[in-house]
Amino acid sequence: MSKAIDEVQVKQIFMLLHGMYGNSVLDKYRIGQVDEKTGEDVGMATARSVWLNGLREFDSGMVMKAIGKCAEKHKTFPPTLPEFRDLCKLFQPTKWIQQPSAPRLEMSEALRSEQAERTRQSIAQIRxxxxxxxxxxxxxxxxxxxxxxxxxxxxxxxxxxxxxxxxxxxxxxxx
Incomplete structure:
Protein backbone atom coordinates (compact mmCIF):
# COMPACT_ATOMS: atom_id res chain seq x y z
CA MET A 1 0.00 0.00 0.00
CA SER A 2 1.28 3.44 -0.81
CA LYS A 3 2.22 5.79 1.99
CA ALA A 4 0.08 8.73 3.02
CA ILE A 5 0.56 11.92 1.07
CA ASP A 6 3.01 14.59 2.23
CA GLU A 7 3.54 18.32 1.68
CA VAL A 8 5.46 17.81 -1.57
CA GLN A 9 2.61 15.77 -3.01
CA VAL A 10 0.04 18.38 -1.96
CA LYS A 11 2.10 20.99 -3.84
CA GLN A 12 2.02 18.66 -6.85
CA ILE A 13 -1.75 18.34 -6.53
CA PHE A 14 -2.10 22.12 -6.59
CA MET A 15 0.22 22.34 -9.61
CA LEU A 16 -1.84 19.72 -11.44
CA LEU A 17 -5.07 21.48 -10.54
CA HIS A 18 -3.57 24.77 -11.72
CA GLY A 19 -2.61 23.09 -14.97
CA MET A 20 -6.13 21.74 -15.41
CA TYR A 21 -8.14 24.78 -14.29
CA GLY A 22 -5.77 27.70 -14.71
CA ASN A 23 -5.85 30.69 -12.41
CA SER A 24 -9.26 29.76 -11.00
CA VAL A 25 -7.33 27.58 -8.51
CA LEU A 26 -5.22 30.55 -7.46
CA ASP A 27 -8.22 32.87 -7.36
CA LYS A 28 -10.02 30.43 -5.10
CA TYR A 29 -7.36 30.43 -2.37
CA ARG A 30 -5.04 33.43 -2.56
CA ILE A 31 -5.73 36.38 -0.30
CA GLY A 32 -3.11 38.82 -1.57
CA GLN A 33 -1.04 38.77 1.59
CA VAL A 34 2.53 37.56 1.01
CA ASP A 35 4.60 35.77 3.66
CA GLU A 36 7.91 37.66 3.94
CA LYS A 37 9.94 34.51 4.66
CA THR A 38 8.66 32.32 1.83
CA GLY A 39 7.46 34.97 -0.63
CA GLU A 40 4.27 32.93 -1.00
CA ASP A 41 0.65 33.96 -0.71
CA VAL A 42 -0.57 33.14 2.81
CA GLY A 43 -3.93 31.92 1.52
CA MET A 44 -2.31 29.38 -0.82
CA ALA A 45 -0.02 28.09 1.94
CA THR A 46 -2.98 27.77 4.31
CA ALA A 47 -5.06 26.00 1.65
CA ARG A 48 -2.29 23.46 1.05
CA SER A 49 -1.99 22.86 4.78
CA VAL A 50 -5.74 22.30 5.09
CA TRP A 51 -5.73 19.96 2.07
CA LEU A 52 -2.81 18.01 3.53
CA ASN A 53 -4.74 17.42 6.76
CA GLY A 54 -7.93 16.66 4.85
CA LEU A 55 -6.26 14.05 2.64
CA ARG A 56 -4.11 12.26 5.26
CA GLU A 57 -6.42 9.25 5.41
CA PHE A 58 -5.86 8.50 1.71
CA ASP A 59 -2.74 7.00 0.23
CA SER A 60 -0.99 8.68 -2.68
CA GLY A 61 -2.33 6.15 -5.19
CA MET A 62 -5.94 7.01 -4.36
CA VAL A 63 -5.17 10.74 -4.51
CA MET A 64 -3.57 10.44 -7.95
CA LYS A 65 -6.56 8.47 -9.25
CA ALA A 66 -8.84 11.20 -7.88
CA ILE A 67 -6.82 13.82 -9.79
CA GLY A 68 -7.49 11.82 -12.95
CA LYS A 69 -11.21 11.76 -12.15
CA CYS A 70 -11.32 15.58 -11.72
CA ALA A 71 -11.48 16.21 -15.46
CA GLU A 72 -14.53 13.98 -15.69
CA LYS A 73 -16.44 15.14 -12.62
CA HIS A 74 -15.40 18.81 -12.42
CA LYS A 75 -15.12 20.05 -15.99
CA THR A 76 -15.26 23.80 -15.40
CA PHE A 77 -14.14 24.64 -11.87
CA PRO A 78 -11.60 23.01 -9.54
CA PRO A 79 -13.08 20.84 -6.81
CA THR A 80 -13.29 22.00 -3.22
CA LEU A 81 -11.58 19.86 -0.58
CA PRO A 82 -14.84 18.04 0.32
CA GLU A 83 -15.50 17.34 -3.38
CA PHE A 84 -11.94 16.08 -3.84
CA ARG A 85 -12.27 13.86 -0.75
CA ASP A 86 -15.41 12.35 -2.31
CA LEU A 87 -13.36 11.52 -5.42
CA CYS A 88 -10.68 9.90 -3.25
CA LYS A 89 -13.32 7.81 -1.48
CA LEU A 90 -14.29 6.30 -4.84
CA PHE A 91 -10.90 4.57 -4.89
CA GLN A 92 -10.80 3.59 -1.23
CA PRO A 93 -11.11 -0.15 -0.66
CA THR A 94 -14.43 -1.17 0.81
CA LYS A 95 -14.14 -2.44 4.35
CA TRP A 96 -16.13 -5.54 5.11
CA ILE A 97 -17.69 -5.75 8.54
CA GLN A 98 -19.35 -8.97 9.57
CA GLN A 99 -22.80 -8.45 10.94
CA PRO A 100 -23.50 -10.45 14.11
CA SER A 101 -26.97 -11.28 12.80
CA ALA A 102 -25.68 -12.70 9.51
CA PRO A 103 -26.13 -16.46 9.20
CA ARG A 104 -22.89 -18.43 9.32
CA LEU A 105 -22.47 -21.15 6.74
CA GLU A 106 -20.54 -24.15 7.96
CA MET A 107 -18.59 -26.53 5.74
CA SER A 108 -18.43 -30.23 6.47
CA GLU A 109 -15.03 -31.78 7.18
CA ALA A 110 -15.33 -33.94 4.05
CA LEU A 111 -16.07 -30.94 1.86
CA ARG A 112 -13.24 -28.95 3.50
CA SER A 113 -10.80 -31.82 2.82
CA GLU A 114 -11.99 -32.11 -0.79
CA GLN A 115 -11.57 -28.37 -1.32
CA ALA A 116 -8.09 -28.43 0.24
CA GLU A 117 -7.04 -31.29 -2.04
CA ARG A 118 -8.32 -29.45 -5.14
CA THR A 119 -6.40 -26.36 -4.05
CA ARG A 120 -3.21 -28.41 -3.56
CA GLN A 121 -3.62 -29.94 -7.03
CA SER A 122 -4.19 -26.52 -8.59
CA ILE A 123 -1.08 -25.13 -6.93
CA ALA A 124 0.94 -28.14 -8.09
CA GLN A 125 -0.29 -27.64 -11.69
CA ILE A 126 0.63 -23.95 -11.61
CA ARG A 127 4.11 -24.74 -10.27
Missing part, protein backbone atom coordinates in the same frame (compact mmCIF):
# COMPACT_ATOMS: atom_id res chain seq x y z
CA UNK A 128 4.57 -27.43 -12.90
CA UNK A 129 3.62 -25.04 -15.74
CA UNK A 130 5.78 -22.26 -14.31
CA UNK A 131 8.78 -24.58 -14.17
CA UNK A 132 8.22 -25.77 -17.76
CA UNK A 133 6.99 -29.25 -16.86
CA UNK A 134 4.28 -31.33 -18.46
CA UNK A 135 1.44 -32.99 -16.61
CA UNK A 136 1.13 -36.64 -17.54
CA UNK A 137 -1.92 -38.78 -16.86
CA UNK A 138 -1.31 -42.30 -15.62
CA UNK A 139 -0.73 -44.64 -18.56
CA UNK A 140 0.43 -41.85 -20.88
CA UNK A 141 4.07 -41.96 -19.86
CA UNK A 142 6.69 -42.84 -22.40
CA UNK A 143 8.04 -41.56 -25.72
CA UNK A 144 5.26 -39.01 -26.50
CA UNK A 145 5.73 -37.32 -23.13
CA UNK A 146 9.48 -37.41 -23.56
CA UNK A 147 9.07 -35.72 -26.96
CA UNK A 148 7.01 -32.94 -25.42
CA UNK A 149 9.64 -32.35 -22.73
CA UNK A 150 12.46 -32.35 -25.29
CA UNK A 151 10.54 -29.91 -27.53
CA UNK A 152 10.01 -27.57 -24.57
CA UNK A 153 13.68 -27.76 -23.63
CA UNK A 154 14.84 -27.10 -27.19
CA UNK A 155 12.35 -24.24 -27.53
CA UNK A 156 13.48 -22.65 -24.25
CA UNK A 157 17.09 -22.95 -25.41
CA UNK A 158 16.23 -21.05 -28.58
CA UNK A 159 16.35 -24.00 -30.97
CA UNK A 160 14.04 -25.44 -33.63
CA UNK A 161 11.69 -27.80 -31.79
CA UNK A 162 10.09 -29.31 -34.89
CA UNK A 163 13.39 -30.23 -36.56
CA UNK A 164 14.69 -31.73 -33.31
CA UNK A 165 11.56 -33.86 -32.89
CA UNK A 166 11.72 -35.04 -36.49
CA UNK A 167 15.37 -36.07 -35.98
CA UNK A 168 14.41 -37.96 -32.82
CA UNK A 169 11.63 -39.78 -34.67
CA UNK A 170 14.03 -40.74 -37.48
CA UNK A 171 16.59 -42.09 -35.01
CA UNK A 172 13.91 -44.03 -33.14
CA UNK A 173 12.65 -45.62 -36.38
CA UNK A 174 16.20 -46.66 -37.35
CA UNK A 175 16.82 -48.28 -33.97
Missing amino acids: LRREGGVSVKPGEEGIPTLHVLIAKAVGLAGGDEIRTLMQLDERREKA
Whole structure:
Protein backbone atom coordinates (compact mmCIF):
# COMPACT_ATOMS: atom_id res chain seq x y z
CA MET A 1 0.00 0.00 0.00
CA SER A 2 1.28 3.44 -0.81
CA LYS A 3 2.22 5.79 1.99
CA ALA A 4 0.08 8.73 3.02
CA ILE A 5 0.56 11.92 1.07
CA ASP A 6 3.01 14.59 2.23
CA GLU A 7 3.54 18.32 1.68
CA VAL A 8 5.46 17.81 -1.57
CA GLN A 9 2.61 15.77 -3.01
CA VAL A 10 0.04 18.38 -1.96
CA LYS A 11 2.10 20.99 -3.84
CA GLN A 12 2.02 18.66 -6.85
CA ILE A 13 -1.75 18.34 -6.53
CA PHE A 14 -2.10 22.12 -6.59
CA MET A 15 0.22 22.34 -9.61
CA LEU A 16 -1.84 19.72 -11.44
CA LEU A 17 -5.07 21.48 -10.54
CA HIS A 18 -3.57 24.77 -11.72
CA GLY A 19 -2.61 23.09 -14.97
CA MET A 20 -6.13 21.74 -15.41
CA TYR A 21 -8.14 24.78 -14.29
CA GLY A 22 -5.77 27.70 -14.71
CA ASN A 23 -5.85 30.69 -12.41
CA SER A 24 -9.26 29.76 -11.00
CA VAL A 25 -7.33 27.58 -8.51
CA LEU A 26 -5.22 30.55 -7.46
CA ASP A 27 -8.22 32.87 -7.36
CA LYS A 28 -10.02 30.43 -5.10
CA TYR A 29 -7.36 30.43 -2.37
CA ARG A 30 -5.04 33.43 -2.56
CA ILE A 31 -5.73 36.38 -0.30
CA GLY A 32 -3.11 38.82 -1.57
CA GLN A 33 -1.04 38.77 1.59
CA VAL A 34 2.53 37.56 1.01
CA ASP A 35 4.60 35.77 3.66
CA GLU A 36 7.91 37.66 3.94
CA LYS A 37 9.94 34.51 4.66
CA THR A 38 8.66 32.32 1.83
CA GLY A 39 7.46 34.97 -0.63
CA GLU A 40 4.27 32.93 -1.00
CA ASP A 41 0.65 33.96 -0.71
CA VAL A 42 -0.57 33.14 2.81
CA GLY A 43 -3.93 31.92 1.52
CA MET A 44 -2.31 29.38 -0.82
CA ALA A 45 -0.02 28.09 1.94
CA THR A 46 -2.98 27.77 4.31
CA ALA A 47 -5.06 26.00 1.65
CA ARG A 48 -2.29 23.46 1.05
CA SER A 49 -1.99 22.86 4.78
CA VAL A 50 -5.74 22.30 5.09
CA TRP A 51 -5.73 19.96 2.07
CA LEU A 52 -2.81 18.01 3.53
CA ASN A 53 -4.74 17.42 6.76
CA GLY A 54 -7.93 16.66 4.85
CA LEU A 55 -6.26 14.05 2.64
CA ARG A 56 -4.11 12.26 5.26
CA GLU A 57 -6.42 9.25 5.41
CA PHE A 58 -5.86 8.50 1.71
CA ASP A 59 -2.74 7.00 0.23
CA SER A 60 -0.99 8.68 -2.68
CA GLY A 61 -2.33 6.15 -5.19
CA MET A 62 -5.94 7.01 -4.36
CA VAL A 63 -5.17 10.74 -4.51
CA MET A 64 -3.57 10.44 -7.95
CA LYS A 65 -6.56 8.47 -9.25
CA ALA A 66 -8.84 11.20 -7.88
CA ILE A 67 -6.82 13.82 -9.79
CA GLY A 68 -7.49 11.82 -12.95
CA LYS A 69 -11.21 11.76 -12.15
CA CYS A 70 -11.32 15.58 -11.72
CA ALA A 71 -11.48 16.21 -15.46
CA GLU A 72 -14.53 13.98 -15.69
CA LYS A 73 -16.44 15.14 -12.62
CA HIS A 74 -15.40 18.81 -12.42
CA LYS A 75 -15.12 20.05 -15.99
CA THR A 76 -15.26 23.80 -15.40
CA PHE A 77 -14.14 24.64 -11.87
CA PRO A 78 -11.60 23.01 -9.54
CA PRO A 79 -13.08 20.84 -6.81
CA THR A 80 -13.29 22.00 -3.22
CA LEU A 81 -11.58 19.86 -0.58
CA PRO A 82 -14.84 18.04 0.32
CA GLU A 83 -15.50 17.34 -3.38
CA PHE A 84 -11.94 16.08 -3.84
CA ARG A 85 -12.27 13.86 -0.75
CA ASP A 86 -15.41 12.35 -2.31
CA LEU A 87 -13.36 11.52 -5.42
CA CYS A 88 -10.68 9.90 -3.25
CA LYS A 89 -13.32 7.81 -1.48
CA LEU A 90 -14.29 6.30 -4.84
CA PHE A 91 -10.90 4.57 -4.89
CA GLN A 92 -10.80 3.59 -1.23
CA PRO A 93 -11.11 -0.15 -0.66
CA THR A 94 -14.43 -1.17 0.81
CA LYS A 95 -14.14 -2.44 4.35
CA TRP A 96 -16.13 -5.54 5.11
CA ILE A 97 -17.69 -5.75 8.54
CA GLN A 98 -19.35 -8.97 9.57
CA GLN A 99 -22.80 -8.45 10.94
CA PRO A 100 -23.50 -10.45 14.11
CA SER A 101 -26.97 -11.28 12.80
CA ALA A 102 -25.68 -12.70 9.51
CA PRO A 103 -26.13 -16.46 9.20
CA ARG A 104 -22.89 -18.43 9.32
CA LEU A 105 -22.47 -21.15 6.74
CA GLU A 106 -20.54 -24.15 7.96
CA MET A 107 -18.59 -26.53 5.74
CA SER A 108 -18.43 -30.23 6.47
CA GLU A 109 -15.03 -31.78 7.18
CA ALA A 110 -15.33 -33.94 4.05
CA LEU A 111 -16.07 -30.94 1.86
CA ARG A 112 -13.24 -28.95 3.50
CA SER A 113 -10.80 -31.82 2.82
CA GLU A 114 -11.99 -32.11 -0.79
CA GLN A 115 -11.57 -28.37 -1.32
CA ALA A 116 -8.09 -28.43 0.24
CA GLU A 117 -7.04 -31.29 -2.04
CA ARG A 118 -8.32 -29.45 -5.14
CA THR A 119 -6.40 -26.36 -4.05
CA ARG A 120 -3.21 -28.41 -3.56
CA GLN A 121 -3.62 -29.94 -7.03
CA SER A 122 -4.19 -26.52 -8.59
CA ILE A 123 -1.08 -25.13 -6.93
CA ALA A 124 0.94 -28.14 -8.09
CA GLN A 125 -0.29 -27.64 -11.69
CA ILE A 126 0.63 -23.95 -11.61
CA ARG A 127 4.11 -24.74 -10.27
CA LEU A 128 4.57 -27.43 -12.90
CA ARG A 129 3.62 -25.04 -15.74
CA ARG A 130 5.78 -22.26 -14.31
CA GLU A 131 8.78 -24.58 -14.17
CA GLY A 132 8.22 -25.77 -17.76
CA GLY A 133 6.99 -29.25 -16.86
CA VAL A 134 4.28 -31.33 -18.46
CA SER A 135 1.44 -32.99 -16.61
CA VAL A 136 1.13 -36.64 -17.54
CA LYS A 137 -1.92 -38.78 -16.86
CA PRO A 138 -1.31 -42.30 -15.62
CA GLY A 139 -0.73 -44.64 -18.56
CA GLU A 140 0.43 -41.85 -20.88
CA GLU A 141 4.07 -41.96 -19.86
CA GLY A 142 6.69 -42.84 -22.40
CA ILE A 143 8.04 -41.56 -25.72
CA PRO A 144 5.26 -39.01 -26.50
CA THR A 145 5.73 -37.32 -23.13
CA LEU A 146 9.48 -37.41 -23.56
CA HIS A 147 9.07 -35.72 -26.96
CA VAL A 148 7.01 -32.94 -25.42
CA LEU A 149 9.64 -32.35 -22.73
CA ILE A 150 12.46 -32.35 -25.29
CA ALA A 151 10.54 -29.91 -27.53
CA LYS A 152 10.01 -27.57 -24.57
CA ALA A 153 13.68 -27.76 -23.63
CA VAL A 154 14.84 -27.10 -27.19
CA GLY A 155 12.35 -24.24 -27.53
CA LEU A 156 13.48 -22.65 -24.25
CA ALA A 157 17.09 -22.95 -25.41
CA GLY A 158 16.23 -21.05 -28.58
CA GLY A 159 16.35 -24.00 -30.97
CA ASP A 160 14.04 -25.44 -33.63
CA GLU A 161 11.69 -27.80 -31.79
CA ILE A 162 10.09 -29.31 -34.89
CA ARG A 163 13.39 -30.23 -36.56
CA THR A 164 14.69 -31.73 -33.31
CA LEU A 165 11.56 -33.86 -32.89
CA MET A 166 11.72 -35.04 -36.49
CA GLN A 167 15.37 -36.07 -35.98
CA LEU A 168 14.41 -37.96 -32.82
CA ASP A 169 11.63 -39.78 -34.67
CA GLU A 170 14.03 -40.74 -37.48
CA ARG A 171 16.59 -42.09 -35.01
CA ARG A 172 13.91 -44.03 -33.14
CA GLU A 173 12.65 -45.62 -36.38
CA LYS A 174 16.20 -46.66 -37.35
CA ALA A 175 16.82 -48.28 -33.97
